[in-house]
Amino acid sequence: MCPPQTPNVSSSSSSSSSSSSRSWLLCYIELRFFVRIRRFLRSKAAARKRRGPSDGFDMESVKVVDKEVVLQVMERESEDESAVLQRSVKKLHFGSWEEKEKAAQEIQRLAREDGKVRKLMAELGVIPVLVAMVASEVACRRRVAVTALIELANGSYTNKALMVEAGVLSKLPKKIDGVDELxxxxxxxxxxxxxxxxxxQFPLASxxxxxxxxxxxxxxxxxxxxxxxxxxxxxxxxxxxxxxxxxxxxxxxxxxxxxxxxxxxxxxxxxxxxxxxxxxxxxxxxxxxTVPESFIEILTWEDKPKCQELSAYILMVLAHQSSAQREKMCKSGIVPVLLEVALLGSPLAQKRALKLLQWFKDERHANMKPHSGPQTGRIPMGSPLNGRETQEGKKMMKSLVKQSLNKNMEMITRRANASADSSKLKALVISTSSKSLPY
CATH class of the missing domain: 1.25.10.10 (Leucine-rich Repeat Variant)
Incomplete structure (x- = not known):
């Protein structure tokens, strides 16, 4: 039995400084080791169960040997990864600018590969250093810092909050002309x-x-x-x-x-x-x-149904309780476009187009109501002159409505033919009368 050795004071002082630098890595190495060793032993146990107990092996000795082999492999792997991580963090904090750039690239790679390392790096204080590098005038230095921050922010609310607290928004370049496209x-x-x-609830200064x-x-x-x-x-x-x-x-x-x-x-x-x-x-x-002309133009994009729906929604909000906006829309030719969307648009776009058309129809009737019908005091009720003018007015109005409807249908048919859907539209037009149109 060997006698106890007296401790070396110089070695203990140097080991205390190195132990503090490695203490942050112990939890990570131990967690990865025990997870993998448990997975390894479970696979071995399943294999032994399939072989059965009659193979003549000593199960306890096999377990010990397997554990020792896995321990050696895991120690080597953990030493390699921990050495890279430790070296990168150290260079990022205390290295030169060239070393900081290489360390940022290594941190980006490690953060992309493992989410646990991503969290661990934030605890080691790498985010404030990377945020400070974003304000650098050197393009490559700024770029490696930004890409590393993107990987650290991926799926981590805490890391994003730490970046904002470190002042990353104030580090954005004031003049964009000197920044390359990448x-x-x-x-x-x-x-x-x-x-x-x-x-x-986290404050974000917009x-x-x-x-x-x-x-x-x-x-x-x-x-x-x-x-x-x-x-x-x-x-x-x-x-x-x-x-x-x-x-x-x-x-x-x-x-x-x-x-x-x-x-x-x-x-x-x-x-x-x-x-x-x-x-x-x-x-x-x-x-x-540009409003409402730009939104009306978007309504004609048959290949972009989502854009049609959003444009119709914005037009609805603008037209709601605003006669001035509805008048501008009418002068910009919105009614024929809405008719086309009501016939050929997506279900949601059709619904919104019909709602807009109903508003324009109601407003037209409201504008006509005070001036329609016989005017008592000027022309006697039931006179032959009043009846004749009334009939002529009705015929003229029917003719105008019919001409407008035919013109709208011809335009819709031409656009539908261009999109190879003429057969469906023709059947719809034939089966649709003026009474069933929303406007």
């Missing part, structure tokens, strides 16, 4: 991920995000860069408290312009649909020179 897209992706906090988003939307050359920006605006607009900042930030005009681009129209219209129900958003759209 970095713009990655920054837009990061903001899209962080914008999910808008629907929570005033810091909007100038950057508007700059990207106005200057970006690719649809891929603009899409995440629109997604961010959609998440922000879903909260009514953000409507004031969005409208005052001149976002409505940008959204109206992008709504006419088919690749971006759906998300832009959905965001406008959130804003139009607010007083400020509705007023901003009413004062726009």
């Amino acid at each position: 970095t713009r897209r990655e920054l837009a992706d990061l903001l899209l991920s962080l914008s999910s906090l808008a629907n929570t 005033s810091e995000i909007l100038p950057f988003l508007r700059s990207i939307l106005e200057s970006a050359s690719t649809v891929e860069t603009k899409e995440p920006c629109l997604g961010t605006l959609y998440n922000l607009s879903a909260v009514l408290d953000n409507a004031g900042a969005l409208v005052s930030g001149r976002v409505v005009n940008t959204l109206l312009t992008l709504s006419t681009v088919k690749q971006l129209s759906e998300k832009a219209l959905a965001t406008l649909g959130h804003l139009v129900v607010t007083l400020m958003g509705k007023k901003e759209m009413e004062n726009s020179p």
Whole structure:
């Protein structure tokens, strides 16, 4: 039996410093080890059960040998992963700029591969360092920091909150002209991920995000860069408290312009649909020179039924209790377009088009009501002159209605023939009379 050895003071002091640096890794290594060793032993137990006890093996010795083998393999694997993780975190905190860039790339890879490591890295304080790197003027340094933050934010509410608390929104570039297209897209992706906090109780300063988003939307050359920006605006607009900042930030005009681009129209219209129900958003759209013409044009997109539905919804909100807007829509030629949507649109678009048509029909009857019928005091009731003029007026009105209906049907038929659906439309037109039309 060996005598007890006296402890070495120098070695104990050095080991205490190294033990503190490795303490954060013990829980992770132990958890992974015991999960894998239990899975391994269960598979071995199932294999022994299939072989049966008559094979002549000592089960306890096999269990010990298997455990020792797995222990060696797992220790080597854990040492490799822990060494990479420990080295990356250390270089990110205390290394040079070149070492920080390489460490950020390694952290991005590790965070993408394992969700537990993603949580562990946040506890090790890597997020504030990466956020500080976002403000760097060096493009490659900023890009590796942004991509690492995107991976750390993936599926983690805590990490997103830590990034906002670390001031990532204030680190966004003030001038977008000096940022390359790839970095713009990655920054837009990061903001899209962080914008999910808008629907929570965590405060998200939309005033810091909007100038950057508007700059990207106005200057970006690719649809891929603009899409995440629109997604961010959609998440922000879903909260009514953000409507004031969005409208005052001149976002409505940008959204109206992008709504006419088919690749971006759906998300832009959905965001406008959130804003139009607010007083400020509705007023901003009413004062726009492109309204309602842009929405009426979208109603003619037969290959975009979702856009038709959203455009009809916005027009309904604008036309509701606003005779001035309904008059503008009539002058812009909305009625024939609504007739086409009511016949060929999706079920929801048809329902909304019919509702709009009913409003225009009711308003026309209301405008005609004070002036229709015989005017007592001017022409005696039942005189031959009054009856003759009444009959002529009715004939003239029927003729005008018939001509307008035929013209609308001819236009609808031409558009339907272009979409290879003429047979269905002709059958519908033949079976439809003026009495069954909504307008």
